[in-house]
Amino acid sequence: MINIQNVHKSFGDLEVLKGINLEVKKGEVLSIIGGSGSGKSTLLYCINAIEKINAGKITVDDIDVHDKATNQDKLRQKLGMVFQQWNSFPHLTVLENVALAPRIVKKMSKDEAIEIGEKELTHVGLGDKFDVYPTKMSGGQQQRLAIARALAMRPDYMLFDEITSALDPELVGEVLDTLRVLREDGMTMICVTHEIAFAREVSDNIAFFHEGIIEEMGSPDQVISNPQKETTQKFLSKVLS
């Protein structure tokens, strides 16, 4: 379970998170929507400790993420993350991209790591690309590679940071299909996304972020179909029109 209590985060004078409270249980899918600058991506970075927080507490399976005593490298093995920019490692083949971390972080044997790599790549539909270099692939394929790479670490949670916003429109579908497969697998996910229709389809809960606070949260039916707050209505009418 990921538990977020009253989290504050500032960059210099700019406060981007102003007291966030959230809970994501095992097996749940939470989508976070909101305008740019609403703090939704920052929250993901705070959850996996790439960013520090100024106040509050985040726990993952009861481990305090930002406690000095916590081994954050170890903790991140529980949390797979996929970024807006796919960040494939350009000097490694597709298979090496996926097999590297299991081998050096989890100290698996080379054969084991390769086996996992091949399995995850096949899972996301890249079974024929093992020896290709990522720069030769489309953005959609590279984004699926990034998903396979994160999955190969056998994480308990997946964090997705606007993973379709840098893609050409015709490539968005294949990446969302991959997420649907994960949903079927029962993966616990937090998706920061602009794809409202997709969020509505796969999420258990949707949180609408506005200027650093959660303006509205609930089931897709509540938040998308019957938004109560004016800011939510405005946002939705803008993105859905």
Add this chain to the structure above:
Amino acid sequence: MDYQFHWNTVFQKMPEMLEGAFVTLHVSILSMLIGIVIAVFLAIVKMNQIKPFSYISSVWIEISRNTPALFQIYMAYFGLGAFGIHLSPYVAVLSALIFVNAGYLAETFRGGFQSIPKTQYSASKSLGMTNFQSYWYIILPQMFRRIYHPMTNQFVWSILMSSLGILVGMSELSGETQRLQSLSFRTLEFFMVAAVMYYIITKFVLISASLISRRLFKGEI
């Protein structure tokens, strides 16, 4: 043209010419190796603003890039005499080449490092890699590809500039050529052979560097 070429004199002295070429290679390789070590240090202290070393680093880099190599060799050979330091021609040329290589390579390393997107680091951290692992497996290999070509050029530059040893009586290829031609006054022949030898050495370095890079760097950046 009345000039009669006499090649025999040169061919008789080939062993000595080759010895000179060996010293040329020797001094340039050594100047690269030591230069690289210092450059890493200069680049790191400059990027991390570690005072007071970062000031020393900036001064070193700017002086080495903005004054002639010949000036630096003269400084090492004549100038340091004022402090009671008397270097042999070999050491003077070596120190000058190290000084310049370190300065140029420090900037090369800094640029190479900064050209790797920060997100590569976040991505490796998100996979649970330690700082060391992120640098060793992800950042440095990519950086190495970008600095490989400038490093090769710097090496060629060192080979060519070591020829300034001729002006302080060092017995690398040019200095040795100078000495040998003064014994026979076959200036043209000796320097033509020296020119060909330099050409072969630099071509050899460049071609092997590109063959090696093809083996090393399979993916694209």
Add this chain to the structure above:
Amino acid sequence: MGSLFTPLSWNDSGLILAGIWNTIVISVVAIVIGTILGLIIGFIRSESNKTVNLILSSLLDILRSVPLIIQLILFSTFVGAWGYPLEPFVAGSIILSLYTMAFMSEVFRSAFESVHSSMLTASRSLGLSYWQTVFYIRLPIGIRTVFPSWLGVALSVIKDSALVSVIGYMELLRTSDQLISRTQQPLEILLGVGLFYFLISYPLSLYGKHVERKMAL
């Protein structure tokens, strides 16, 4: 007993100024001629087929793969042996210009090639002739992008001009070399010389970086 060595005095300033002047003159000559020739060859190379390119590039490669100092010695000895000895200034200018040309042609070739063919098609479709395209589109755009690397080559030519001293041209470093053997004050003289080069090269290199940064935006 009169000393063999006499210290540096104000009387030497004329000599030093002459050395500075000679360094500036030969650098400017080499940069101007080298730029013009480099521009022409760079243009030819960007326009030519593979064979012409290969021939040109292997010729230019010789200039880049043999130390400048050897080129200078060879050339001045050669014209002497031929029976037409040249003034150190003339011989030095010729070799330094050719050397500059070799590097400049590379700079200009990549600049010409960086002006994308789509832009050329666009301008041709506007009805511009070939030479109009060259003069109104390719040259202006090429020259703008080329400035930082052009400046880099020019600065290295100023520094390399010190090597012309080897064939007897009294540029700054050779002048100081002579002053050193007379005065036995190497440090003061060399520091002065170094400062001169630094004061020319450093501000210009900063300006080059500034332009480069502005273009990157």
